[in-house]
Every structure is written in C-alpha cells, then in structure tokens.
Amino acid sequence: MSSWLPREIEAQREALQQVLLPIAEARGLPNAAYTSESFAAVECDQVLARGWTCIGVGRWVPQPGDLRPVRLLGLPLLMLRDAAGGLKVFHNVCSHRGLELVATPGRSKGLIRCPYHSWSYDLDGNLKATPFVGGPGTRDCPGFDRTRHGLKPVRSAVWCDAVFVDLSGEAEDFETFIAPLAERWGAFDGSRLRHGGADSAFTIEVACNWKLAVENYCEAYHLPWIHPSLNQYSRLEDHYNIAVEGHMAGQGSTAYRPTLSDDGRAFPEHPDLPETWRGAAEYLALFPNVLFGIHADHFYTVVLEPLGPDRTREHFEIYYFGEAALGDDLADLRAANTHQWRGIFEEDRGVVEGMQAGRASPAFRGGVFSPAMDGPTHCFHQWMAGRLLT
Incomplete structure (x- = not known):
C-alpha cells in the first residue's frame, strides 16, 4: 500500500479498509465516494484513468471518416474511423492553442480542421496544414516541425464493439484485461x-x-x-x-x-x-x-x-x-x-x-x-x- 495517498482518500482510509474485510464483516464504500467533487477527481485519476475504461461503441463511428467527440469525466476525447476502417482514439484538442477540435459528431472527407486557426489533421492524427504559421501567405516557418505536433493518441482497444481506453498508457495488455470475460463467454x-x-x-x-x-x-x-x-x-x-x-x-x-x-x-x-x-x-x-x-x-x-x-x-x-x-x-x-x-x-x-x-x-x-x-x-x-x- 502506498505511503502517500491524496488527501481525499487518506481521510477515508479507515472506511475504505473496512470495505476490504470479508463480506460478513465488511461495510460498503463511504458516502464521500458518491457525493464529493474532490473525491470524484481523485477517482478519475486513480481508477478511471489508470486502467481500461469504456468510452463508447464502434457503432458510433461506423464509416471511414466518422468522428465522435466523447468525454471521460470532463476530458475531451475523439473517436474516429480511419480511411482503412480502423478505430482510433485521440485527445480531442488542437496542438496549437488547445481548442476542442471536434464539438459535434460528423464526418471528415480526409482532414479534421480546427475552426480557430484552420490547422488541420488527417485521420491518422498527423498535422497536415498550418496556414499562415509563418505569417500571411505562408504554410511553414523556420524551425517548426509538423511531425512533432500531431494529435496525441490514446491507447485503445475494441472488444465486441465496445471501445476501451487506457489514459495512463501503463495498464496491463488489453488481452489480459479482457481474458476472464472472453473465456467465460467463449462459446x-x-x-x-x-x-x-x-x-x-x-x-x-x-x-x-x-x-x-x-x-x-x-x-x-x-x-x-x-x-x-x-x-x-x-x-x-x-x-x-x-x-x-x-x-x-x-x-x-x-x-x-x-x-x-x-x-x-x-x-x-x-x-x-x-x-x-x-x-x-x-x-x-x-x-x-x-x-x-x-x-x-x-x-x-x-x-x-x-x-x-x-x-x-x-x-x-x-x-x-x-x-x-x-x-x-x-x-x-x-x-x-x-x-x-x-x-x-x-x-x-x-x-x-x-x-x-x-x-x-x-x-x-x-x-x-x-x-x-x-x-x-x-x-x-x-x-x-x-x-x-x-
């Protein structure tokens, strides 16, 4: 057990330890786990962002070019179907000034354009267009490397059309995570x-x-x-x-x-x-x-x-x-x-x-x-x- 815990969890340590007791002796999670904004923020970091969490289904983006913004406790994410039909998830934020890139479900014909300064990305997240980045009439500027400023991918996986993400990038392999359920329903x-x-x-x-x-x-x-x-x-x-x-x-x-x-x-x-x-x-x-x-x-x-x-x-x-x-x-x-x-x-x-x-x-x-x-x-x-x- 960690020697350091967020203040919100430390305050509930005794109650949480009672949850871990055998069922006949245990209590349920404390009230703060259901009511507290600060507890929810810690829960997001320590639970929802540290493992495989479901954000939607592939049916929401059925065709190549389909885009679907989703949120995970306020974090803007973008599900999309690439040109080859693969499902990808990115952080839904423009690399330039941090605008939420896609606000409503829709379809891209090949590029995802930021409405703020028209920086544009392809369906693989690569930054492809940066109009006027070096001044009016220019598309480049000295020292600017587009390859370093594409959309930031999120580790993701799909099982039975359910779309999972690992925001930490450090969770177990998805195959290991899903194995107990996949084996139980193997028929x-x-x-x-x-x-x-x-x-x-x-x-x-x-x-x-x-x-x-x-x-x-x-x-x-x-x-x-x-x-x-x-x-x-x-x-x-x-x-x-x-x-x-x-x-x-x-x-x-x-x-x-x-x-x-x-x-x-x-x-x-x-x-x-x-x-x-x-x-x-x-x-x-x-x-x-x-x-x-x-x-x-x-x-x-x-x-x-x-x-x-x-x-x-x-x-x-x-x-x-x-x-x-x-x-x-x-x-x-x-x-x-x-x-x-x-x-x-x-x-x-x-x-x-x-x-x-x-x-x-x-x-x-x-x-x-x-x-x-x-x-x-x-x-x-x-x-x-x-x-x-x-």
Missing part, C-alpha cells in the same frame, strides 16, 4: 455481432453516481420488488451470482424466456451453442464502467458515462447474431426488445436515485452486505477500494 463468436440499428439504442440519464448503477446491475436481489414483470419468468430463484476475483461481477439466469411476439416468431440464435445456453443469460459488469448482457439470441452493451458525482448517462446498445435478425420482418420484435430493456432500466431509476439521496445521510456508513445475495456488489466495492488505496 459466442463476437464477429457475428450486428447492431440492431436506430431502434436498438437508447440513452437514459439518471441522478446518481455511476458506481450505484454498477452495484444495482450486479445483483438480482431486488428483482421481486423492482422488476415484477421480469420476475414472473426469470425469478430470483432462477438467478445465480457471479463474483470473480478481479474486475468483473454480476448475475446469471437459467430461465430467460421472454415472449416478444404472439405468433411464435423469434430472433435467430447464435449457432452451435452448448445446451446450457438455451434459455440462459448472464449480466456482467466489467469494472469500472461497462455492463454487458448476453443471451442466445442477442447481446447488449451499456456504457456508463460519469457526468459528475451525482449524475450518470447510460448508453444502451443492442446487437444480434447475424444479418437475419436485421430484416424488416423482425423490425417489430427489435422494437419490442428495446422497449422491454428500456422499461427494465427505467424501473431501476427510483432505486439508484434513492440510494444517491441516501448518501447524504450521516446515519448511513456504507451499509452491510448479505453474504448470500450481495457477493457481486461486495466484489465491486472491494475492487474500488483496492484501486483507491494503491
């Missing part, structure tokens, strides 16, 4: 994923800290009371906990059998799945901030975008296994599937916002965990406390 071929289109995406903004969205997603304990319709066919008794030592946790169901159509139509399933996946589903949070759901007939990603200590934007994207699911004949089923998932996540709004409100109370000191039901949530809390204390 599924990610290359088969096809996004469902405009009717298969939505965004919800909730008045809670992003960590509460993770915690709520990890556990099935709340199903009977918060999701009564879901609990009718996928009961609490049909769910199991997934608490993996490391950086993921969640839940699974052995009874995922929703009915989206009265005429027997259904989405095509992923081929050659083991029988154990028929009617099954798993829902995993990959720490810190991305949620995945997998079923025999569809897959989804939820990117949690922290907007501040008490606000989170949830970007929900639904994918299917192959082109056959994208036809007009299944458009109503795709819309119904999206409607169903949006309804489930909206049902969670009251509890995550209520927990946020409760974090203002000095009477709440992290709460307690049920050893039988809260293992995944405790797993997340331990991971967070460990990252903050090292």
Whole structure:
C-alpha cells in the first residue's frame, strides 16, 4: 500500500479498509465516494484513468471518416474511423492553442480542421496544414516541425464493439484485461455481432453516481420488488451470482424466456451453442464502467458515462447474431426488445436515485452486505477500494 495517498482518500482510509474485510464483516464504500467533487477527481485519476475504461461503441463511428467527440469525466476525447476502417482514439484538442477540435459528431472527407486557426489533421492524427504559421501567405516557418505536433493518441482497444481506453498508457495488455470475460463467454463468436440499428439504442440519464448503477446491475436481489414483470419468468430463484476475483461481477439466469411476439416468431440464435445456453443469460459488469448482457439470441452493451458525482448517462446498445435478425420482418420484435430493456432500466431509476439521496445521510456508513445475495456488489466495492488505496 502506498505511503502517500491524496488527501481525499487518506481521510477515508479507515472506511475504505473496512470495505476490504470479508463480506460478513465488511461495510460498503463511504458516502464521500458518491457525493464529493474532490473525491470524484481523485477517482478519475486513480481508477478511471489508470486502467481500461469504456468510452463508447464502434457503432458510433461506423464509416471511414466518422468522428465522435466523447468525454471521460470532463476530458475531451475523439473517436474516429480511419480511411482503412480502423478505430482510433485521440485527445480531442488542437496542438496549437488547445481548442476542442471536434464539438459535434460528423464526418471528415480526409482532414479534421480546427475552426480557430484552420490547422488541420488527417485521420491518422498527423498535422497536415498550418496556414499562415509563418505569417500571411505562408504554410511553414523556420524551425517548426509538423511531425512533432500531431494529435496525441490514446491507447485503445475494441472488444465486441465496445471501445476501451487506457489514459495512463501503463495498464496491463488489453488481452489480459479482457481474458476472464472472453473465456467465460467463449462459446459466442463476437464477429457475428450486428447492431440492431436506430431502434436498438437508447440513452437514459439518471441522478446518481455511476458506481450505484454498477452495484444495482450486479445483483438480482431486488428483482421481486423492482422488476415484477421480469420476475414472473426469470425469478430470483432462477438467478445465480457471479463474483470473480478481479474486475468483473454480476448475475446469471437459467430461465430467460421472454415472449416478444404472439405468433411464435423469434430472433435467430447464435449457432452451435452448448445446451446450457438455451434459455440462459448472464449480466456482467466489467469494472469500472461497462455492463454487458448476453443471451442466445442477442447481446447488449451499456456504457456508463460519469457526468459528475451525482449524475450518470447510460448508453444502451443492442446487437444480434447475424444479418437475419436485421430484416424488416423482425423490425417489430427489435422494437419490442428495446422497449422491454428500456422499461427494465427505467424501473431501476427510483432505486439508484434513492440510494444517491441516501448518501447524504450521516446515519448511513456504507451499509452491510448479505453474504448470500450481495457477493457481486461486495466484489465491486472491494475492487474500488483496492484501486483507491494503491
């Protein structure tokens, strides 16, 4: 453990150490972890910027030249699709005077032009044009080397269309990071994923800290009371906990059998799945901030975008296994599937916002965990406390 910690974390050292205790003895993260601006700033540096954090999905930049500005706790980043179809991430700032380079999603025909002084970059981040840099009518000046002033790249990786960045440049190899999840879901071929289109995406903004969205997603304990319709066919008794030592946790169901159509139509399933996946589903949070759901007939990603200590934007994207699911004949089923998932996540709004409100109370000191039901949530809390204390 480091001998030096930021003041905000040092003040919470005892509370964070209690999180690391065995589940029957542990408390949850302290209130400041959900309410404090200064704590959030340290959390950004010590958690979100020190490992692989999800910032979006490749579907947001589908064609060469597509540009999408994104933010990670205020830090401006730029996702783009290069001329060869590769996905790249850069710091979204002009090298000249620091203007945010791209303010809205769009498409470049080859160059990304800064609106301030018209410095321009290609899709590989190279600085290509510097008009009047040496005075009116010039493009160069003595001693100025364009190759040193391109866009600053961000280490990035893509898995099942989810885009991850390592702002520190010092995190473990992405293959090592993603291995536990990739191996667990190894029966599924990610290359088969096809996004469902405009009717298969939505965004919800909730008045809670992003960590509460993770915690709520990890556990099935709340199903009977918060999701009564879901609990009718996928009961609490049909769910199991997934608490993996490391950086993921969640839940699974052995009874995922929703009915989206009265005429027997259904989405095509992923081929050659083991029988154990028929009617099954798993829902995993990959720490810190991305949620995945997998079923025999569809897959989804939820990117949690922290907007501040008490606000989170949830970007929900639904994918299917192959082109056959994208036809007009299944458009109503795709819309119904999206409607169903949006309804489930909206049902969670009251509890995550209520927990946020409760974090203002000095009477709440992290709460307690049920050893039988809260293992995944405790797993997340331990991971967070460990990252903050090292």
